Amino acid sequence: MAELAINGGCPLSTEPVNFLSWPPRSEKVADQLRELYLSGKWSFNGENEQAFSKEYAEYHGAKHGVFMANGTVTLQSALTALEVGPGDEVIVPGLTWIATAMAVRYVGAIPVFVDIEPTTLCLDPEKFEAAITPNTKAVIPVHLYASMADIERIGTICARRNLKMIEDCAHMQGGIWNGRGVGSWGDVGSFSFQQSKTLSAGESGICLTNDDKLAELMFRVKHIGYGNSDAQGGARSGPPSGLTCHNFRGTEFQALILRDQLRGLKNLIAKYNRSARTIRDRLADFEGVRIQSPGRLATEQGFYAFPFIFDGETTQNIPIQVIQKALAAEGLNLGGTYGPVYSHLLFNLRSNDYRIADGGCPVSEHEGTARALMAPHQMLGATEDNIDKIVDIVAKVVTNVHELRDIKLD
Numbered sequence: 001m002a003e004l005a006i007n008g009g010c011p012l013s014t015e016p017v018n019f020l021s022w023p024p025r026s027e028k029v030a031d032q033l034r035e036l037y038l039s040g041k042w043s044f045n046g047e048n049e050q051a052f053s054k055e056y057a058e059y060h061g062a063k064h065g066v067f068m069a070n071g072t073v074t075l076q077s078a079l080t081a082l083e084v085g086p087g088d089e090v091i092v093p094g095l096t097w098i099a100t101a102m103a104v105r106y107v108g109a110i111p112v113f114v115d116i117e118p119t120t121l122c123l124d125p126e127k128f129e130a131a132i133t134p135n136t137k138a139v140i141p142v143h144l145y146a147s148m149a150d151i152e153r154i155g156t157i158c159a160r161r162n163l164k165m166i167e168d169c170a171h172m173q174g175g176i177w178n179g180r181g182v183g184s185w186g187d188v189g190s191f192s193f194q195q196s197k198t199l200s201a202g203e204s205g206i207c208l209t210n211d212d213k214l215a216e217l218m219f220r221v222k223h224i225g226y227g228n229s230d231a232q233g234g235a236r237s238g239p240p241s242g243l244t245c246h247n248f249r250g251t252e253f254q255a256l257i258l259r260d261q262l263r264g265l266k267n268l269i270a271k272y273n274r275s276a277r278t279i280r281d282r283l284a285d286f287e288g289v290r291i292q293s294p295g296r297l298a299t300e301q302g303f304y305a306f307p308f309i310f311d312g313e314t315t316q317n318i319p320i321q322v323i324q325k326a327l328a329a330e331g332l333n334l335g336g337t338y339g340p341v342y343s344h345l346l347f348n349l350r351s352n353d354y355r356i357a358d359g360g361c362p363v364s365e366h367e368g369t370a371r372a373l374m375a376p377h378q379m380l381g382a383t384e385d386n387i388d389k390i391v392d393i394v395a396k397v398v399t400n401v402h403e404l405r406d407i408k409l410d
């Protein structure tokens with residue numbers, strides 16, 4: 001008799017297990033948005049933008065926040081302000097959303113892909129150091145999915161080798177590492193508030209920095225050259241000669257939504273951390289499933305997604321798509337990871353406009369892609385009963401993985 005639902009056994013859940021509904025919505029914010037709409041004050045460094053930038057920077061222990069249209073132009077603006085451009089190389093992890101690498105290209109520099117750690121799926125500091133050349137100008141570590149990049153070691157290497165560090169915190173709104181917010185460790189921290197992220201306004205992003213000069217430059221880059229204290233239409237000074245400035249502005253509507261969500265962020269992260277701990281603890285003894293980042297979690301870890309890595313002795317020979325189907329049949333829908341940037345369908349840089357570091361990115365390809373499935377962060381917002389059910393489903397599939405041996409992919 002088969003145990004697994006994919007083989008005709010009884011599913012652990014007849015309906016897909018419910019996650020937290022996303023993005024959060026409330027009548028209160030809907031009313032505030034209506035009022036803002038009627039006020040006509042929709043953009044140009046308004047009240048909500050100023051307040052949110054300040055509140056968000058404070059939350060993360062950074063001095064300045066510069067609010068922008070999305071979490072790609074934040075990276076681009078940071079690179080521009082740090083004077084990264086043609087002829088420079090910027091090291092990025094092999095596994096991340098393509099924006100991390102494309103932003104490097106937007107300023108005319110060369111993204112160099114370096115492999116990740118198999119436990120955290122974040123940039124490997126040793127491989128990072130080995131990939132540095134005389135052209136390397138900066139590095140963009142990403143706090144990926146459910147884990148913390150080793151920014152202390154990467155930061156030490158940057159200081160020693162005279163490189164700039166931009167933290168890509170698109171996955172880690174509200175993260176606190178060693179008493180200090182993520183995004184305040186590097187020269188700049190870049191965040192995205194795109195619809196799917198843990199702080200969500202449809203689109204927008206922010207750069208954090210402790211450096212007065214960088215804050216001023218990034219503000220000018222995103223605001224067509226205007227300075228922070230300029231009134232609309234009334235520039236009192238121009239941008240430095242040669243600084244490429246854009247319109248990368250966000251809107252008051254986004255900032256208003258984000259101010260409200262920021263008030264609930266600590267609680268949301270606490271709930272996510274409780275759920276993640278339950279899942280980790282309960283799956284710790286199961287052969288064949290590994291949870292990302294057993295070794296490097298922030299004090300308050302932020303989450304974009306929650307990866308399960310099926311690379312143990314019992315599961316490694318079963319195609320990941322078969323495991324995915326078996327989980328879905330029990331009621332748990334998991335998706336794949338981003339996959340290596342240079343293999344992504346949307347990644348279309350010419351071969352001389354990027355580089356893969358010597359040794360390639362085997363961990364990004366294997367642990368980070370071929371053996372990984374993941375749930376969006378909303379899974380961690382599920383009720384305690386549902387978190388238990390999720391663990392039961394993964395445990396059941398892993399325990400009965402021998403039943404999957406003869407299943408063919410169609």
Ligand SMILES: *Cc1c(COP(=O)(O)O)cnc(C)c1O
Nearest residue numbers: 070071072097099100170192194
């Ligand atoms: C979402 C994301 C970005 C870019 O954010 P957008 O706001 O979508 O432009 C950058 N880096 C990572 C790792 C992301 O997940």
